[in-house]
Amino acid sequence: NAGVTQTPKFQVLKTGQSMTLQCAQDMNHNSMYWYRQDPGMGLRLIYYSASEGTTDKGEVPNGYNVSRLNKREFSLRLESAAPSQTSVYFCASSEQGPPNYGYTFGSGTRLTVV
């Protein structure tokens, strides 16, 4: 019963370095999401993929890119990390259609950019 798996759990980057956050789900969900959580801000949507082969910008997409590799996997890439990207990143997945049953979230990646 893995659900949504995120790797790595922790990461420290230097300003300007790049990295990819990995996310995989085993629930056969069509839709996947990347959120960031900052103190006092709640969760903010970075990018989402409504179905395999599609991606769309969310509320705070600048500085990020995403790839929906297949139905299971959705990765988030930081090309040139900045201290403002220090945050906790959550990946989530859901069935398509009305979100009555909510999203299933991974346990998060804590990223620090120094």
Place this chain on the structure above:
Amino acid sequence: DQQVKQNSPSLSVQEGRISILNCDYTNSMFDYFLWYKKYPAEGPTFLISISSIKDKNEDGRFTVFLNKSAKHLSLHIVPSQPGDSAVYFCAASGDNNDMRFGAGTRLTVKP
């Protein structure tokens, strides 16, 4: 532009009493409203939802109330238990995939 607001950062209640968490929203296009619960070092977990055609939804000890005219929803937990201590996020969505979250309320239930 925070479209979903939780104005109380924290709430403390006694075990066995009622916990009431509040949430306000500004976008009249939201059709679905959800509450999530989050423990430290874990992702949020879905708790309960309500669609805009209803004004109340109940699931065990948890009840969500929606007042569309006031753009306000609340989560009632009765009776509150120490294991309910967590951060609670209110969220809202239209029929797209853009779910917006509030900043969260930290609930502490004292034994």
